Amino acid sequence: LSEIGGLNVGSFYDQHFLKQYTYCMKQLEVMLPESTNLPQAYADGTDDEEAFLQNLALFFSSFFKVHITILEGAEGQQALLSGLQYLLNLSYIEDTEVFKVGGVAVELQVGSFVD
Numbered sequence: 001l002s003e004i005g006g007l008n009v010g011s012f013y014d015q016h017f018l019k020q021y022t023y024c025m026k027q028l029e030v031m032l033p034e035s036t037n038l039p040q041a042y043a044d045g046t047d048d049e050e051a052f053l054q055n056l057a058l059f060f061s062s063f064f065k066v067h068i069t070i071l072e073g074a075e076g077q078q079a080l081l082s083g084l085q086y087l088l089n090l091s092y093i094e095d096t097e098v099f100k101v102g103g104v105a106v107e108l109q110v111g112s113f114v115d
Contacts, residue, residue, distance in 0.1 A: 014070045021063060021071065025079045028056075034082060038089040053090060060087040 032041075042053050060083055064071075071080035 008066045017067050018070050018076050022079045039092045042093045057090045
């Protein structure tokens with residue numbers, strides 16, 4: 001999913017990426033509510049659960065890097081804010097690999113709002 005979300009194939013597929021992202025966010029909210037303490041879940045989790053959170057950070061980072069502009073419209077704005085909240089929560093995990101991936105995306109987001 002991270003690799004697909006990070007594809008840069010032009011604006012022709014923007015609506016497909018928007019649908020993919022919003023669908024993923026709806027499913028994520030069911031599996032892992034936004035209120036979940038992600039650092040604690042990571043610390044207490046199995047290897048598979050840790051890998052899931054690492055991959056989630058990678059998904060958000062790669063998707064935002066390429067497709068943030070399609071989420072900034074009215075249709076994707078709430079899902080964007082929710083994704084940014086997840087990414088922010090992921091950045092609190094005390095693991096260098098997760099923080100590196102999540103931190104890059106947060107830096108990209110702050111830069112896009114400042115510009």
